Amino acid sequence: MDTHISTHISTQPAARASTQVELPTRLATRALAGRVARRLVAGDLVLLEGELGAGKTFFARALLRALGVPAARAITSPTFILVNEYEATRGPVLHADLYRLRESAGEAGEALAQEAAALGLRERRGEGAVVLVEWSRGAEEVLGPAARLRVALSITGAHARQATLTGDLAAALGDERQ
Numbered sequence: 626m627d628t629h630i631s632t633h634i635s636t637q638p639a640a641r642a643s644t645q646v647e648l649p650t651r652l653a654t655r656a657l658a659g660r661v662a663r664r665l666v667a668g669d670l671v672l673l674e675g676e677l678g679a680g681k682t683f684f685a686r687a688l689l690r691a692l693g694v695p696a697a698r699a700i701t702s703p704t705f706i707l708v709n710e711y712e713a714t715r716g717p718v719l720h721a722d723l724y725r726l727r728e729s730a731g732e733a734g735e736a737l738a739q740e741a742a743a744l745g746l747r748e749r750r751g752e753g754a755v756v757l758v759e760w761s762r763g764a765e766e767v768l769g770p771a772a773r774l775r776v777a778l779s780i781t782g783a784h785a786r787q788a789t790l791t792g793d794l795a796a797a798l799g800d801e802r803q
Contacts, residue, residue: 726760
């Protein structure tokens with residue numbers, strides 16, 4: 626496999642381990658999504674971050690396929706409708722995109738949190754749905770218990786990306802080699 630993985634553990638008191646994963650190709654991105662999918666359980670929250678065009682929706686699409694969303698089911702960006710729900714092999718998965726809420730409510734603050742809370746993602750997690758959220762910054766608290774994984778994508782080439790993984794699953798994914 627064409628991926629390079631390095632783990633960095635900060636010595637800052639409240640810091641969490643982060644794992645850097647080089648994704649030189651789209652195939653490598655799909656492989657990482659597959660590794661993430663194998664570790665997710667009902668009620669998990671995955672946060673996807675990165676600038677426009679960094680590959681958040683591509684990663685979400687790969688993750689949804691790896692979770693068992695059938696190929697016959699189109700996977701589209703939820704940018705305009707805010708939340709798409711899919712039935713995967715292991716149960717429901719919600720894919721939310723808070724970009725438009727951030728535009729209308731501001732980058733952070735009470736308005737964004739209120740609008741994000743109205744989507745019911747926290748409640749669906751409580752019912753066992755896996756929830757993927759793009760552009761979540763400023764709304765994390767209303768999404769329920771801490772995310773098991775945060776994937777921050779950055780562009781490093783035409784199709785190449787770097788993923789910085791943090792959260793409970795980050796170290797395990799860094800240790801897992803294909």
